Amino acid sequence: NQFIAFVENSKGEFLTADQWFNKYRKNNSKRIGIWIDLSIGTPNLDKLNNNLAKLGITDVFLMARDHEGHSYHENNSASEKTNIFNAIYQKLRESNVRIHAWLPMLRNPATAQIRTDWAMKKFNTQSSIEWLSPDHPEVIAYLNHSVAELLKRYQLDGIHLDYVRYPDIHHGFSEEGVKQFAVQRPDVTEDHSKLLSDHYSDWHTWKTHVIADLV
Numbered sequence: 001n002q003f004i005a006f007v008e009n010s011k012g013e014f015l016t017a018d019q020w021f022n023k024y025r026k027n028n029s030k031r032i033g034i035w036i037d038l039s040i041g042t043p044n045l046d047k048l049n050n051n052l053a054k055l056g057i058t059d060v061f062l063m064a065r066d067h068e069g070h071s072y073h074e075n076n077s078a079s080e081k082t083n084i085f086n087a088i089y090q091k092l093r094e095s096n097v098r099i100h101a102w103l104p105m106l107r108n109p110a111t112a113q114i115r116t117d118w119a120m121k122k123f124n125t126q127s128s129i130e131w132l133s134p135d136h137p138e139v140i141a142y143l144n145h146s147v148a149e150l151l152k153r154y155q156l157d158g159i160h161l162d163y164v165r166y167p168d169i170h171h172g173f174s175e176e177g178v179k180q181f182a183v184q185r186p187d188v189t190e191d192h193s194k195l196l197s198d199h200y201s202d203w204h205t206w207k208t209h210v211i212a213d214l215v
Contacts, residue, residue, distance in 0.1 A: 021055050033059035035102060038084055039066035045087065049095040061102040061160045062088055064150060069110025073101075073150065089154055098157035101150045105143055105214070106132045107163035118142075123170040123196075131167055134214045135177045143214070164215055169196065172207050181206045 007014065015023065034057050036043060043051075052060070064073045064085055073085035085101075092099050109130045112119040118139050119127035132139045147159055166172045178195070184206075185199060195203045 031058045032056055035061040038063040038072045045091045048091055059098045061100045064101045064103045067104050067107055069108035100158035100160045101156050102160045104162040105164045108132050120171050121173045133174045135210050
């Protein structure tokens with residue numbers, strides 16, 4: 001009761017979800033997007049478009065691969081959830097929503113633990129068990145292929161690139177990357193601690209360009 005009185009005295013109001021969405025649509029952007037996260041389950045296809053229309057959704061970001069590296073759009077996947085992406089995509093095509101493929105890029109434990117040579121290197125030179133290296137040529141080719149396959153098979157309105165980053169300052173020390181950086185800075189040594197001290201700004205600028213080039 002005290003909380004209700006506080007809200008009312010502060011000129012606040014209590015709204016149902018439907019009331020909030022109606023008010024939001026009236027006063028704000030004409031585009032409203034949602035993410036469909038297939039890692040937590042599959043939406044009811046019979047109700048999907050009706051629910052989206054009721055909420056005024058204009059854009060859907062549909063998960064093509066989850067944050068553990070499991071694919072939902074590849075026919076050759078061993079998962080029982082193979083190509084759920086296609087089933088939902090076909091259902092969404094019956095509506096007027098814009099469809100974007102949601103694709104985590106560098107966070108991919110399923111691949112990093114199999115292709116350890118693709119894995120991002122940590123500060124102590126150990127391989128990550130979750131992240132792929134953005135400056136590895138085969139990783140770049142793999143990610144390009146993933147996007148190309150989605151664009152070839154589906155008429156998409158966009159590709160939502162997720163996890164296009166380093167997880168922290170202690171990742172991104174691939175041998176090839178350090179060598180390439182050293183070409184620009186002859187005073188760079190193999191001592192990684194120097195990269196985070198003597199060359200901190202230049203090193204992080206370099207890593208920023210690596211990510212930008214990947215995108």
